[in-house]
Amino acid sequence: MVAAFLTILLGVVAREVHWDIVGLDAYAGYAIACALFLALPGTLKRGEHIRVTLLLDRLSPRLRAGVEWVCLFLGFGMALMLAWYASRMVWLSWTTHDISPAADASPLWIPQLGMALGCVGFALSFAHALVLHARGGNFIAVGAEAARTE
Template sequence: MAKLALNFYKLLMALSCVAMVAAFGTVLLGVIAREVQWDIGGLDAYAGYAIAAALFLALPATLKHGDHIRVTLLLDRVPARLRGALEWWCLAVAFSLSLYIAWYALRLVWVSYTTHDISPAADASPLWIPQISMALGCIGFALSFGHALVERWRGGSFIAASAEASHVE
């Protein structure tokens, strides 16, 4: 089961990379189009959708790799027993909040789909299409926090400690 979750995080990260390349391509096309006085409506909106997709889809893998900002100022200065309790509390709260956000992201996609909501920008795209990437990223983020809780329960560590995060000046 853990291997399936890890592969899901990798898939979302690969999709995030594709979205980042799409954002770059869209912005580049917009620059070139402006230089040759060619109007392509909606390019700004598509670039925004791609950037948002890249951000949300990368959430689970970046959590796994320890690339999210963790405030260790307090954790590094408390006794080990209290530190363990604080880590449990932080993971539980993060899991709860990410589940809440994932639920509402899914709900937003459903509402946009059922009401045929379209973008007010020049692209006039159905909004549920770009919102799917946000919902997938939020689901993956909630899954990764749940995975972190299970790993913590087993005595392991889910979130990799980066060298920069552990460096204290």
Template sequence: MDKLVRNLYRLLTGLSCVSMVAAFLIVLLGVLSRQVSFIDVQGLDAYAGYAIAAALFFALPGTLQNGDHIRVTLMLDRLPARGRAFFEWFCLIAALALTAYVAWYATRSVWISYVTHDISPAADASPLWIPQISMAVGSIGFAIAFAHALVLRARGESLIAASEAARSE
């Protein structure tokens, strides 16, 4: 099971990379379309925004695993070992609850947009449920990452690697 969820993190990180390249290409196409007046592509700004949002949400689980999220250790470093353990458990449980709620809400938003045939108010007039899928998938992956971190913590292991900057301090 551990290998399966770690492969999920890799897959989502790969999708994040693809989304970043797509955002770059869309912005590049927008710049070129302004320079060469015979090309007129509607909704490029919206598509670039969708791609950037997809990149951000897809990257959440992988960055958690790699220790690239901001962790405030100022208070943790000053707590005794038992207090630190309690606080880490509390934070992991609270983070799982919050990310599970966000995942549920994002999934619900996709469904509501699909059922109501909600479209983008931008020039692209795309069905909104399509770009919202990346938010829902990334949020679900993030919630899975926190559940995975809790399971590993219960086994005495750690999912969240310390980043290079944190290790050097």
């Protein structure tokens, strides 16, 4: 996020002094996308992803445990698929020398790498959550804040 802020700030200053730096908008977008995907594992750990606690709180403890197992497995499977396809996209961009269509004409595998790393970390976080859930622990933080409705 700091890189996105600095890139946007540089663009504002450059416009004020009539200095044209091509591709700054693209680099700000790359930085924001990278920050978003790299934040996925930590957001999962802190319990800040959307969870349907309204349904979970009304279930019996045994049924709730079963539903949580199913949800963790489904989440892990989807995160694994996302990580696979994001990594594959980076590989294809690297092997085909794909470049950005924007004015910066950067190799696309560079900004895509942050996305792939975030997706792999997300899948690893789900795997860690499954292991801790199997041991009786709780990987995903749940507190009063998670139950708050807005």
